[in-house]
Amino acid sequence: MDPVIIVGAGPVGLTLALALARQEVPSVVLDEGPGKEEARPARTAVLFEDTAALLARLTGADLAAHGVRWTGWRSLRRKQVVSEIAFAEDEPAPLHIAQHVITGLLRAAAAGEPLVEIATDSRLDSIEQEPSGVTAHTRGPKGTWWRGSYLVGCDGTRSTVRKLQDIRFPGRTAVERHAVAALRTELPWEGEALLHRSPPWRSSGPFAGEVTARPLPDGVWRLDWLLPPGKDLVTPELLVTRVRETLAGWTDGSTPPYDLLDTGVHTVHHRLARRWRDGRVFLAGDAAHLLGALGTQGLDEGLRDADNLSWKLAPAWHHGPHERLLDSYQAERRAAVAARLRAADQALPALRGGGGLRHLVPVKARNQDALLADGHLGRGTLGAPGAYTGSPLTPRHLEGEISVDTPRGAPVADVRVTAEDGSLVRLRDRLGHGALLVVLVAPGTGVWDRKHWVSAGVMPRLAAAVTALPHPAELLVAENYPGAPAHSVLLVRPDGHLVTALSGVRPADLYTAAEATVGGPVEEGAEGAEGAEGAQAQAGVR
Numbered sequence: 410m411d412p413v414i415i416v417g418a419g420p421v422g423l424t425l426a427l428a429l430a431r432q433e434v435p436s437v438v439l440d441e442g443p444g445k446e447e448a449r450p451a452r453t454a455v456l457f458e459d460t461a462a463l464l465a466r467l468t469g470a471d472l473a474a475h476g477v478r479w480t481g482w483r484s485l486r487r488k489q490v491v492s493e494i495a496f497a498e499d500e501p502a503p504l505h506i507a508q509h510v511i512t513g514l515l516r517a518a519a520a521g522e523p524l525v526e527i528a529t530d531s532r533l534d535s536i537e538q539e540p541s542g543v544t545a546h547t548r549g550p551k552g553t554w555w556r557g558s559y560l561v562g563c564d565g566t567r568s569t570v571r572k573l574q575d576i577r578f579p580g581r582t583a584v585e586r587h588a589v590a591a592l593r594t595e596l597p598w599e600g601e602a603l604l605h606r607s608p609p610w611r612s613s614g615p616f617a618g619e620v621t622a623r624p625l626p627d628g629v630w631r632l633d634w635l636l637p638p639g640k641d642l643v644t645p646e647l648l649v650t651r652v653r654e655t656l657a658g659w660t661d662g663s664t665p666p667y668d669l670l671d672t673g674v675h676t677v678h679h680r681l682a683r684r685w686r687d688g689r690v691f692l693a694g695d696a697a698h699l700l701g702a703l704g705t706q707g708l709d710e711g712l713r714d715a716d717n718l719s720w721k722l723a724p725a726w727h728h729g730p731h732e733r734l735l736d737s738y739q740a741e742r743r744a745a746v747a748a749r750l751r752a753a754d755q756a757l758p759a760l761r762g763g764g765g766l767r768h769l770v771p772v773k774a775r776n777q778d779a780l781l782a783d784g785h786l787g788r789g790t791l792g793a794p795g796a797y798t799g800s801p802l803t804p805r806h807l808e809g810e811i812s813v814d815t816p817r818g819a820p821v822a823d824v825r826v827t828a829e830d831g832s833l834v835r836l837r838d839r840l841g842h843g844a845l846l847v848v849l850v851a852p853g854t855g856v857w858d859r860k861h862w863v864s865a866g867v868m869p870r871l872a873a874a875v876t877a878l879p880h881p882a883e884l885l886v887a888e889n890y891p892g893a894p895a896h897s898v899l900l901v902r903p904d905g906h907l908v909t910a911l912s913g914v915r916p917a918d919l920y921t922a923a924e925a926t927v928g929g930p931v932e933e934g935a936e937g938a939e940g941a942e943g944a945q946a947q948a949g950v951r
Contacts, residue, residue: 410726412436412526414545414557416533416570418444420454420508421694421711422563423515427467428719430524432843434726437526437555438519439547441564444529446509446516450591451671453631454508454708455623457787458501459794459820459905462837463716464511468518475514476506477624480600482786484778487607491778494786501823503786505602505623505631508708528555533569536560536690543689558726561691561718563711566678568696574687580680580750584757585702586636587675588616588643590652593628594667596659600624604704604781610658616651621704621785622659629670636674643674677701679750685739693718698746702753703760703791704784710749713794713904714742716841720903723843724880724927734928737802745795752790756780794820797906804908804925809915813899814892815907821899826885836885837905845882845908845923846901847875850893867896867914874916878923902926 413429415422418440426436456464456472465472479502482494496502519525531547538544543560547553562570571578596603603622619635634651636643649669657664680699685692694711701707721734760777783789796819797803803818815821823837826848839846849871875884890899893910900908900922909922924930 411542411556411558413722413726414439414543414555414560416545416560416562417564417694417696418442418512418516418527418529419563419565419694420511420515420708421715422561423512423519424464424467424712425561425563425693425715425719426525427515427518427522428463428715428841429722429726430522431467431841432719432723433524434719434723435524435526437528437557439531439533439545439555440527440529441532441549442529444516444527446512448507448509449671449673450507450625450629451589451631451673452508453505453591453623453625454511455706455785455787456504456506456712457706457709457792457794458823459837460709460712460716461504462823463712463841464514466838466841468514470514470518472504472506472514475510475626476504477600477626478502478504479602479624481598481602482782483598483601483603484782485603485605485608486778487609492782494782503602505625507625511708533564533573536570536573538688538690559689559691559722561693561722562696563694563715565695566699568692570690571682571692571696574684574690576687576692577683578680579683580678580699581754582678583638583676584679584753585677585761586638587633587677588636588648588651589634589673589675590632590648590669591625591629591671592632592652592667592669594630594656594665595628596622596624596630596656596665598622598624602785604778604785605659606778606781608655608658610654616647620655633675645672648672675701679754681743681747681750685743686736691718691738697743698750700746700750700753702784703756704781705749705753705791706787709787710746713745716904717742720841720843731928733801737800737928741795741797741800741802744799745797748795749791753784756791796820802926802928804922807909807911807915807918807922809911809913809918811894811897811910811912812892813890813897813907813910815910817909818906820905821901821907822891824887824890826887828885829883836887836901839883839885840901840903840905842883843881843903845878845880845903845926846885846899847871847878847882847919848885848887848890848899848901850887850890850895850897850899852888852895870916871898871914874914874919877916878920879929880923880927882923900926 412435415438484491530549535546545555607618621633653664678699682697693714784791798818898911
């Protein structure tokens with residue numbers, strides 16, 4: 410079987426390659442550059458709990474050692490503190506990290522992975538599809554033909570893959586613009602991120618009344634000033650003046666010493682590709698969507714694209730195409746990103762002025778700050794990870810289904826679980842291998858050695874039901890799970906989204922849910938009924 414061709418060696422493309430390798434799928438990554446990343450301190454990303462955990466699994470690195478986990482979040486308006494949020498040591502907090510550092514960690518991991526080949530100086534210029542695979546041609550010093558089973562365009566905003574497939578990319582241009590500076594200095598909020606709206610000091614030049622400050626390692630901060638609509642030129646002199654004014658305003662009138670490391674202007678566009686799949690060709694990351702207004706993070710969503718697509722390509726690569734499973738990538742991810750874009754577009758008039766929604770839905774200043782905090786902190790409609798509630802993989806008619814604190818289709822809570830080898834691990838540590846996870850909630854098991862309860866109670870029946878599932882699955886046991894009663898059973902997808910929660914061991918329901926999750930019949934038919942009966946028989950249920 411030919412490898413998966415991945416076009417683009419940025420964070421999304423490399424993440425996809427490593428995620429496929431963990432599921433024994435080879436890939437070749439076409440990198441149009443020389444294979445080295447330019448260090449740009451002002452080009453950073455904020456990663457949330459699920460995406461930071463994904464990168465940690467794939468790279469084996471302690472990401473917190475390469476970035477800064479915020480200790481808190483502070484919102485100010487003029488001279489007044491509007492809100493403060495403190496993150497406890499064991500509480501998930503956003504991780505701020507330079508993008509070239511992320512890429513470097515991924516490249517190092519890929520270099521040690523025999524199933525990943527990176528072809529540098531390879532610029533794509535043509536794609537040909539056939540029923541059995543994809544052929545791609547690259548030009549440059551190493552120009553050649555590449556044969557693959559599938560091809561994924563992770564090649565950014567100006568995606569060649571998207572253009573070659575004639576996929577439209579409609580949306581809005583220059584939704585927001587920000588002047589950006591990375592500098593080393595001391596600020597009063599060590600480890601905290603800050604959003605300051607309508608600061609009291611005088612604005613110089615083409616700057617609007619909003620600035621954010623986000624910490625990086627080694628005393629470095631990234632500062633972003635919102636620019637008003639238009640194309641006013643931000644000169645180096647104006648930016649340096651604004652840096653000095655801002656630092657002086659935050660430190661009681663005197664500008665502290667600082668070392669300016671990097672500057673730039675970041676323009677935010679909102680665009681969404683019409684199609685994310687064209688036969689054996691897929692789009693992911695900035696090739697498929699652009700977002701970033703109101704603090705939302707485009708890279709964060711691109712990493713979720715890679716996580717979602719990898720576990721669906723793997724069974725298709727190993728066992729042959731499964732159209733329903735592959736189609737679900739576009740259905741789930743495009744809907745999730747579209748919902749975030751829609752939320753941002755609806756909030757923009759109220760938060761940035763310009764009439765429209767502002768006159769229809771009055772928004773108080775405090776509510777505005779809460780909305781902006783949601784985008785920066787990965788919460789609410791602007792920032793929370795998407796839930797695949799309308800997924801074509803959603804199971805139907807489960808008699809034993811119950812509600813827990815995690816909605817169906819949302820990312821699961823990262824509770825501690827006991828694995829089959831008896832080790833205590835985090836639930837997210839078991840993700841990414843392509844297997845479904847079946848979690849039994851059994852209070853009290855944590856105080857006993859696994860050998861004492863693995864053959865007791867409902868465990869034998871559940872173990873037999875898991876063995877009979879139509880897709881590889883791992884059985885885990887948790888002391889508790891938010892909102893789940895004792896002896897409930899959770900089915901979790903390979904990318905960490907909840908399929909269903911069941912009241913007790915129900916082999917037929919578990920089989921039906923697992924079958925739907927991997928693209929089988931959603932409505933139970935002859936095949937599903939036969940499989941469910943087999944699961945019941947193996948579990949000793951009649």
